[in-house]
Structure formats: C-alpha cells, structure tokens
Amino acid sequence: MSALLRILRxxxxxxxYYVGIMLAAAVVxxxxxxxxxxxxxxxxxxxxALDSGGGDDVLGATIRTVLLLAAALLLAELVDTLVSNIGGYWGDVMSARMRTILSSRYFEKLLWLPQRYFDNELTGTxxxxxxxxxxEITNFMKSMSNMFVTLIMTTIAVLVISAWHYWPLAVLLLIAYPLYLWLTALTSxxxxxxxxxxxxxxxxxSGRFTEVIGQIRVVKSFARERSELRHFTEHFDATIGLTDEQSRHWHRMDxxxxxxxxxxxxxxxAMIFVRTVQGHFSPGDMVMLVQLMAMARQPVTSLSYVVDTAQRAIAGSKSYFEVMELDEASIGGGGTPPREPSPAPSTGGDGATIRFxxxxxxxxNDGDVLSGVSFEVGRGERVAFVGESGGGKTTLMNLLMGLYDTRSGSIEVAGAGADVEALRRxxxxxFQDPSLFSGTVAENIxxxxxxxxxxxxxxxxxRAAVDEFVRKFPRGYDTVIGERGMKLSxxxxxxxAVARAMLKDAPILVLDEATSALDTKSERLVQAGLENLMHERTSLIIAHRLSTIAEVDRIITLRDGRIDEIGTPDELAASGRIYAELLALQNSASAADRKRLKTYDVVG
Known part of the structure; x- marks a missing residue:
C-alpha cells in the first residue's frame, strides 16, 4: 500500500483527473x-397483474407501468454508457499524462546521474x-481509478440493502469480503x-538486445549471432519456469x-429462495436480491484483477523508485544537478586557467588510476599528454569535465567555480569516438x-573539411546520418565531431586523439582548422601523432598514474625519458620499436 500511496504523491x-474519474465511476x-x-x-x-386476473383497465395500467420501468432501464443504461465513456476518456488522458510525468522525471534523473552509474549499467537495461x-504503474492507476469507487460503492450499497431486507445476508457478505482478501494476501x-x-x-x-542491435556489425563480423541468440533465449526461458511456478501458485490459491x-x-x-417460498420476499424482491448478490460477487472477483495489476505496479515502482532515489554522492559524484544556466567562464583574464x-x-573499488597528479595550464597554452595506453590520459580529461569525482585532491578551472554545468559549457x-546522434549533419554540428x-x-x-563530402549528399546538411552516424565513414x-567543437567556440579545448580516425589528407585539412581553433585557447591534447605533439607549448608525460615529467618538446627531447624514447622509437626502423611506439597511442 505504501508503494501505491507513493505513486499517488x-x-x-x-x-x-483522479477525482473526475472517481465521480464518473460513482455515477456509473x-x-x-x-x-x-x-x-x-x-x-x-x-x-x-397476472394474479389479479383484472380486465382491460388493469392490463392497460400494467402495460403503461412496465413501459415506464423499461424507459427507466433505458435511461440507466444510457447514463452508464455516456458517463462510463467520459470516465474512460479522462482515464486515457490521465494515463498519458502520468506516463509523461514518470518518463520525464526518470529521464531527468538519469541526465543528472554521475558517469559512474552508466559505467555499471547496460543502456538497454x-x-x-x-x-x-x-x-505497469500507469496500467494499474488507470484501472484502479476506474474501478475503486465502483467496488467500494457497490459493496457498501449491497451490504446496506441486504441488511435492510434480511440481516444474515449482510453478515455472510461481511465474512466473504475479508476472507477473500486474506486468501489473496497469502498469494501475493x-x-x-x-x-x-x-x-x-x-x-x-532487453539490455543485451539493445546493445547487440546497436553493435550488429560487430556481431555479424565475429559470427556471434547464434551465441547472442542463445544467451538472449536463456533469460526468457528462465522466465518460463518462473511463470510456471508463479501461475501454479496463483491458480492453486485461486x-x-x-x-x-x-x-x-x-x-x-439458498436463503433468498427459501425466504421467497416462505413468503418473506416477493418475487420482485427475490429478483432484486439475486441481482444484487451478482453485483456483490463482482467486487470480490474483481479483486483478482486489481491485486494482479497492483502487484505488477508495486514491482514496477520498486525498480522505478530505486533509480529515482539514487544518491549522486553515494555513486561517486560527477553528476550535474539541475539548475538554471549560468554564463560560461570568460576567456579573459585567468578564465581558462586549469589547476590539478x-x-x-x-x-x-579498484586501485588508483591516478595518484598525486599536480600541474597547471595557463590561459592560451597548448599542453599534450603522453603515456602508455591505459596510463590515465583520458581519465584526466574526464575528471576535468567533472564526469567523475576525485578520491582526493582538487581540480580548479578559473571562472567556473563549483558549477559543473558552467564548467562543461x-x-x-x-573524443576518439565521435559519438554522433541520429539526426541530420547540421543538427550534429x-x-x-x-x-x-x-x-x-x-x-x-x-574549416573542419566536412563541407567537401556533405555537398555530395542529395540533401546536403539536412542528410540524416543514422544512429551513431552509421551512414558515414x-x-x-x-x-x-571536430566541426561540433569548433562551433561551440569554448575557451578550453580538449582533443582526445581527435584526428586518430582520419586519413592523411583529411588530417591535414582538419589540423589546419584545429590550429585556427586553438588560437588563444587553452588546449589539452591527447595526441595520436608525434607531429602534433611537437607543436605544443608543453608536454606532460604519465607513467603508472603519476606525472613523470613536464616540459617543452625540446626540453623533454633531451631528457632521455618517455618523450625522448618516443622520438627514438619513431626514428627506428625496427619492427619491435614500431610496435613499442604503438603502446603509447602515438605513431610517427
């Protein structure tokens, strides 16, 4: 019951809508x-009339009376038809509005949850x-709002009328209702x-289904169709066994x-029939009471449906509210609390200074990826990060953007303060993965x-060399590129993705292997645009090519999650450490050295 009250709140x-639907149900x-x-x-x-054996006058009066009663039946049916449909209309609108409210709040919650939550959850799930x-929640609330008043009013009316005519009838009904509810509770x-x-x-x-469909080319390339189908079917096969046990239990109790x-x-x-034979009830009383007993039976038997939908709603609400109650701090932070937009930090003064x-x-609960990392980046400075694959370079960028909270230490971006949303703007x-959406080229940019x-x-x-291929599309910038840009190379x-960053025109630029997927010609075209974009902007670069690293103001090298050295390309080239090693590997003709170079995510 607490779960249902929670949904109502x-x-x-x-x-x-609830009140309107219940009033309509009362009229019905x-x-x-x-x-x-x-x-x-x-x-x-x-x-x-039949017992009196009266003449034409009695017959005519009887016919007029029964016709009026038939008209009354028609009126009752018409009222039922009209008002039940009005209530049904309100129920449909209420259900749609409820779905909108619950879906929007769920989506809002997900949008503000930290990145760490999504690292541990399948998108499809x-x-x-x-x-x-x-x-499940909306189906229950719709049926409940339509049925609740009907069940309550019918039950009370039948009890009162039964007690008025013969009190043992009401006593038996008072036994039937709680007994049925108790047996239902045992089932629940x-x-x-x-x-x-x-x-x-x-x-x-379902989560795996969504993931597989999203990566269908990979599945087909590795001939994993049968394996994926087998794992998918195993989960649904498990539901068959659980449904079998569940259904046997339910129907046995039913x-x-x-x-x-x-x-x-x-x-x-039996009591109604016997008392009618004994003359306590008239035939009309008997017909009326028999119909009332049928109406009294309906609320009891309807409890099976109400309880079934209620149980599904309770089970569904548990999953829903588990997400709604997630505490960003307990997950590990990195979420974005909803707030009114605030101005992004200015590029003037120290607005783009970064300090770790x-x-x-x-x-x-894994070990540290980064430990004791400290550095500063001044406004307009270009800094490259170099280290072995998995050494924490991308993690540094994720921390800078507030996608995760640090275990200790601090990260400051002058002008952003504690406003994560302003920081990200x-x-x-x-990114290395372009991460496009299923809209048009223009919408993605x-x-x-x-x-x-x-x-x-x-x-x-x-400037980003997008125009040269987009102009070949029949619809140009209005071309729909498909989910995750699947229609593009x-x-x-x-x-x-580069054009998207250019248009944002933010004071800080993060390039996480931004040109790694480009051929030599495209890279030259994009690099020229990036050079223009980086002008007077603070740029943090995880480079794919050593040629890009050579153009930066400073290089920060990482080894085992710690900063190994910081300096200009010329200074580090002479230090004999990681960057110098990379240069030596680049100039080597040895296949082993070229293979070693790739472990640093860079090429010559």
Missing part, C-alpha cells in the same frame, strides 16, 4: 444499482526498466518475489478462494550550440 498534479455505479430495483419492481407489477515500470507475497526475479531476467535480456466464495454465495442464494592539485582517482571536446545559424554551421564545416564522423 509522485503524480499529485493529476488529482483532478449508481446507474448499475438502479437496475435491480427497476427489474424487481417490474417483476412485482407483472406478477400482481535502463530503457527496458523505464518501459516496463511505467507501463510469493507472487511478487517471483515477479521480481522475472523482471531481472527480462531487463538483462481455486481455494473461489471455492470458498462459491460456498458462501450458495448459502446466500594532488589528484588521486580510481574506478569503483566552457569546454569544447573531440550544432549540438553544442542549437541556436547557431546555418551560415555559422557551414562555416565551421568548411569513421573519418567523416570525426570531422563532424
């Missing part, structure tokens, strides 16, 4: 309760959890436990519940500046 903005219930009384009255009128949880605990295990398998399988109910209603009908002070960092970045004009977009496209995607 979470969607309290829909309370007018009233119309339904009128039917037994009308049919009972019609029965008595007809029986009295996150999506599957969203779809399943919200569907095991059912929910099994449903939770089923959900885990479905979420894992046999007991319904059998108990059948016995109680047998006694109720004794930074220590590691992923989850002050940084333009080109303008992702960092959605308000950019077409002229500005085309200008940076020319690696070099084309990278050039769009």
């Amino acid at each position: 979470f969607t309290r903005s829909l309370r007018l 219930t009233g119309a339904g309760l009128a039917v037994p009384f009308i049919t009972g009255r019609a029965t008595d009128v007809i029986v009295d 996150i999506v599957a959890r969203l779809n399943r949880s919200i569907a 605990a095991k059912w929910q436990r099994l449903e939770g295990r089923k959900n885990e398998h479905v979420d894992i399988a 046999v007991i519940r319904r059998a108990v109910l059948n016995v109680i209603f047998f006694v109720l009908y 002070t004794d930074v220590r960092f590691g992923y989850d 002050s940084i333009g970045v080109v 303008a992702y960092g500046r959605p308000d950019a004009t077409r002229a500005e977009i085309e200008d940076v496209a020319r 690696g070099g084309q995607k990278q050039r769009i």
